[in-house]
Amino acid sequence: MGKEPDKSKPVPSVPDSSGSKTPTDVPVGSNDPKLVKIEPADGAKVKWYVNLPADETKKQGRDVTVKAYVEPKAAGVAVYFFIDQDNVSSRTISEDSEDLAASVAAKLDKTSVKTDGEGVAAVKFKLASYGGDKYRIYASLKKDAAKGDAGNVQTCEVEVWRKINYELEVMARPDTGDYSDLACMGTLAEKWKDLFIEASSVGDDSKPKFQIVTQADIKKGDYQKAFRKGATEPAYLQILYVHDISLGIKEETYEQKLKAVPEGSSYTDDVSVDYTGYVFDPKDWFISCSWKSGSKSGKFKKDDKNDDVTLALGVKAKDGTTVDRITIKSTSVAEVRSPRADVTITLKFKHMSVLAGYSYGDTAVVACAPVVRPKLATDDARNSLMTCLLHEAGHSLGLAMKATARKKAKNLAKANITYEKGGLHCHEASDTCVMFDTIPQTSPVRDPSFGDYCKDAMRALNLTKPGTAGSF
Amino acid sequence: MPDDTAIWLKAPVEPPALDEEAFGLVQRVYASPDEGRPCLAAAFRVPGRLAGMYGGRITGAIQIVAVDARSGEVHYREAEPRTGIPLVPRSPEGLMLPSAVSGSFGVDLAGHLDLPPERRRYHVFLWLDEMVSPVAVVETPGADPEVEAGVDTPAASPFTLARVPPRTNARGEAQVRLAAARAEDGIRIEGFAHLPRPVDRDEPAPLVVLGLCDATHRLGGAMEPVRASLEEAITWRFEIGVEHLIPARAEPRRLHVVALAFGVLSPVLSVDLAPR
Numbered sequence: 155m156g157k158e159p160d161k162s163k164p165v166p167s168v169p170d171s172s173g174s175k176t177p178t179d180v181p182v183g184s185n186d187p188k189l190v191k192i193e194p195a196d197g198a199k200v201k202w203y204v205n206l207p208a209d210e211t212k213k214q215g216r217d218v219t220v221k222a223y224v225e226p227k228a229a230g231v232a233v234y235f236f237i238d239q240d241n242v243s244s245r246t247i248s249e250d251s252e253d254l255a256a257s258v259a260a261k262l263d264k265t266s267v268k269t270d271g272e273g274v275a276a277v278k279f280k281l282a283s284y285g286g287d288k289y290r291i292y293a294s295l296k297k298d299a300a301k302g303d304a305g306n307v308q309t310c311e312v313e314v315w316r317k318i319n320y321e322l323e324v325m326a327r328p329d330t331g332d333y334s335d336l337a338c339m340g341t342l343a344e345k346w347k348d349l350f351i352e353a354s355s356v357g358d359d360s361k362p363k364f365q366i367v368t369q370a371d372i373k374k375g376d377y378q379k380a381f382r383k384g385a386t387e388p389a390y391l392q393i394l395y396v397h398d399i400s401l402g403i404k405e406e407t408y409e410q411k412l413k414a415v416p417e418g419s420s421y422t423d424d425v426s427v428d429y430t431g432y433v434f435d436p437k438d439w440f441i442s443c444s445w446k447s448g449s450k451s452g453k454f455k456k457d458d459k460n461d462d463v464t465l466a467l468g469v470k471a472k473d474g475t476t477v478d479r480i481t482i483k484s485t486s487v488a489e490v491r492s493p494r495a496d497v498t499i500t501l502k503f504k505h506m507s508v509l510a511g512y513s514y515g516d517t518a519v520v521a522c523a524p525v526v527r528p529k530l531a532t533d534d535a536r537n538s539l540m541t542c543l544l545h546e547a548g549h550s551l552g553l554a555m556k557a558t559a560r561k562k563a564k565n566l567a568k569a570n571i572t573y574e575k576g577g578l579h580c581h582e583a584s585d586t587c588v589m590f591d592t593i594p595q596t597s598p599v600r601d602p603s604f605g606d607y608c609k610d611a612m613r614a615l616n617l618t619k620p621g622t623a624g625s626f
Numbered sequence: 627m628p629d630d631t632a633i634w635l636k637a638p639v640e641p642p643a644l645d646e647e648a649f650g651l652v653q654r655v656y657a658s659p660d661e662g663r664p665c666l667a668a669a670f671r672v673p674g675r676l677a678g679m680y681g682g683r684i685t686g687a688i689q690i691v692a693v694d695a696r697s698g699e700v701h702y703r704e705a706e707p708r709t710g711i712p713l714v715p716r717s718p719e720g721l722m723l724p725s726a727v728s729g730s731f732g733v734d735l736a737g738h739l740d741l742p743p744e745r746r747r748y749h750v751f752l753w754l755d756e757m758v759s760p761v762a763v764v765e766t767p768g769a770d771p772e773v774e775a776g777v778d779t780p781a782a783s784p785f786t787l788a789r790v791p792p793r794t795n796a797r798g799e800a801q802v803r804l805a806a807a808r809a810e811d812g813i814r815i816e817g818f819a820h821l822p823r824p825v826d827r828d829e830p831a832p833l834v835v836l837g838l839c840d841a842t843h844r845l846g847g848a849m850e851p852v853r854a855s856l857e858e859a860i861t862w863r864f865e866i867g868v869e870h871l872i873p874a875r876a877e878p879r880r881l882h883v884v885a886l887a888f889g890v891l892s893p894v895l896s897v898d899l900a901p902r
Contacts, residue, residue: 406684411725427723428722432681472721507706507709511710542710591710
């Protein structure tokens with residue numbers, strides 16, 4: 155932590171002249187060659203997208219051709235190039251981590267070149283892949299020149315950026331409409347901008363129909379691939395806002411005791427139970443339901459003809475909250491309606507364990523129901539989901555333990571340490587970083603953001619091909 | 627959020643049966659068929675109000691606790707996969723609730739609790755608010771530790787500890803019991819640990835007192851080595867301020883407290899911390 159830039163990197167140092175040197179060692183005389191121009195020309199700062207396929211005309215890739223021009227045009231004039239890296243950021247991450255970019259250094263392929271017949275000397279400058287680094291190249295006819303020396307020419311300032319081409323798919327809600335109002339891509343763009351990542355939309359919202367998506371669906375890949383359109387774009391990331399992500403099925407048994415009643419008396423209400431925080435698949439939740447009273451017993455039926463046990467989603471409880479309610483038609487059975495002995499009703503049912511979000515390869519999935527269910531205010535729900543999106547997209551972009559390391563760790567034993575050290579999530583900034591284990595719900599983060607450690611890690615990521623192997 | 631392969635939403639082998647009329651937590655230790663790793667098959671039967679409080683995540687409120695039998699080091703984690711969704715208890719008032727809810731789960735202990743890779747012995751129990759399971763003794767496979775784990779005496783012990791005349795109880799059982807006492811300077815947890823028989827090895831054993839926060843379900847606690855006796859029954863009396871049992875950054879309204887000594891777990895003592 156707090157590591158200084160590695161001075162051993164092959165980046166020429168820049169002596170600071172501070173006006174102390176005189177230009178007396180610069181060739182003088184009207185016929186002496188002078189540097190008159192350099193490309194990219196000095197001027198406004200230029201963003202260079204180092205993770206996109208190399209194309210200098212589009213300011214993409216890590217290589218920048220730097221050309222210095224002398225006049226009168228003459229061949230064989232030695233031109234010296236050096237990098238001004240005063241604006242290079244300090245790093246706090248380890249540069250030799252196997253999980254992060256192995257090389258983030260900027261370098262020139264040559265530091266001196268002789269001009270050709272046109273009086274042009276060209277070098278290749280390789281930008282660091284570290285988002286936010288700023289570089290300027292100087293050319294001089296003098297060896298060991300400093301950036302303030304007379305006769306130098308300088309390029310514009312080039313700033314290292316990365317671009318992510320994202321496609322957003324927003325699922326329909328179970329009732330009406332969809333979750334578009336909770337998917338705030340403008341906020342994502344702002345958050346990423348601070349990390350020198352430009353978010354660029356390459357796909358439209360194809361509104362997947364409502365369904366419970368399982369973790370297995372996503373791992374299989376067919377679900378998300380069914381409506382992805384922009385996958386041929388470089389640096390592609392698919393973002394899915396879905397209702398729920400099911401991790402798996404739990405089975406529970408509910409028991410209700412009814413006291414025996416005197417002869418002539420009976421229960422008038424069916425047995426109901428309110429569930430809050432349970433996630434049911436309305437098509438597959440029932441296992442069995444039976445009753446027992448003394449020596450007598452029987453089953454409540456639930457088949458094509460009978461529906462003694464029903465599940466109603468989203469009904470109002472007595473306290474006004476919205477619950478899911480299971481009702482058993484207990485009054486339809488005489489022995490249960492007017493029991494002479496105590497009754498036990500036993501209902502076995504399935505419900506789902508759900509996830510807040512999931513990352514698999516180049517797909518980041520955010521589940522909306524975990525914040526919609528507790529009825530967060532819209533802004534809070536958006537912030538919670540933004541926390542989740544930054545988290546899952548962070549995994550997809552590379553903030554994650556490598557698959558090989560995970561295999562070595564077997565059962566994810568290292569879950570409680572930061573990913574750089576072989577864990578899954580970041581505990582460097584406690585729960586204030588979006589890469590922490592859980593998303594806030596009851597006390598949502600007003601301004602979800604990465605902690606300093608993860609900000610640095612995000613800036614160091616090589617985003618040429620997003621999509622961390624494995625699932626997170 | 628990750629896949630989680632060290633816990634199963636339904637116990638893969640049959641857990642012990644629970645008494646039909648009783649609430650409780652039970653566990654059975656078994657060796658995984660592939661690598662012989664120690665696993666638990668566990669079951670719960672809890673009052674319906676807990677279904678109202680924790681919704682479909684009762685297992686998220688159950689803590690699996692493993693205490694190193696020699697060092698007193700505590701490892702714990704909730705009995706559910708990582709979901710990324712915090713467990714927020716709600717009031718069950720106003721809901722139509724069942725009499726009881728039951729279910730099961732299974733867990734690969736070493737994997738789920740991130741236990742050290744070497745051979746060690748643990749006292750393992752399940753803990754859900756006012757309920758605890760019986761203690762199981764679990765030995766993890768692996769090479770013998772390079773350095774034998776021992777009990778470190780804390781530099782500044784929060785305990786007041788004294789050997790007192792041995793207690794007796796009708797069945798001659800080892801016992802650990804707790805009580806709370808309000809004093810001007812706060813709440814103190816008082817207790818005793820009683821071992822009715824002499825032991826054949828003279829080595830310190832950890833006395834561990836743990837607090838479970840009702841809001842966060844995180845654990846805090848303290849440990850102090852105590853010795854059994856080679857010659858006779860022994861009883862240790864101890865006291866500790868409740869503040870030493872509250873997990874960091876937690877502000878519980880109720881703190882559930884247990885003590886473990888000589889492999890014996892106390893019943894849960896629930897302490898109301900709300901200002902009076």
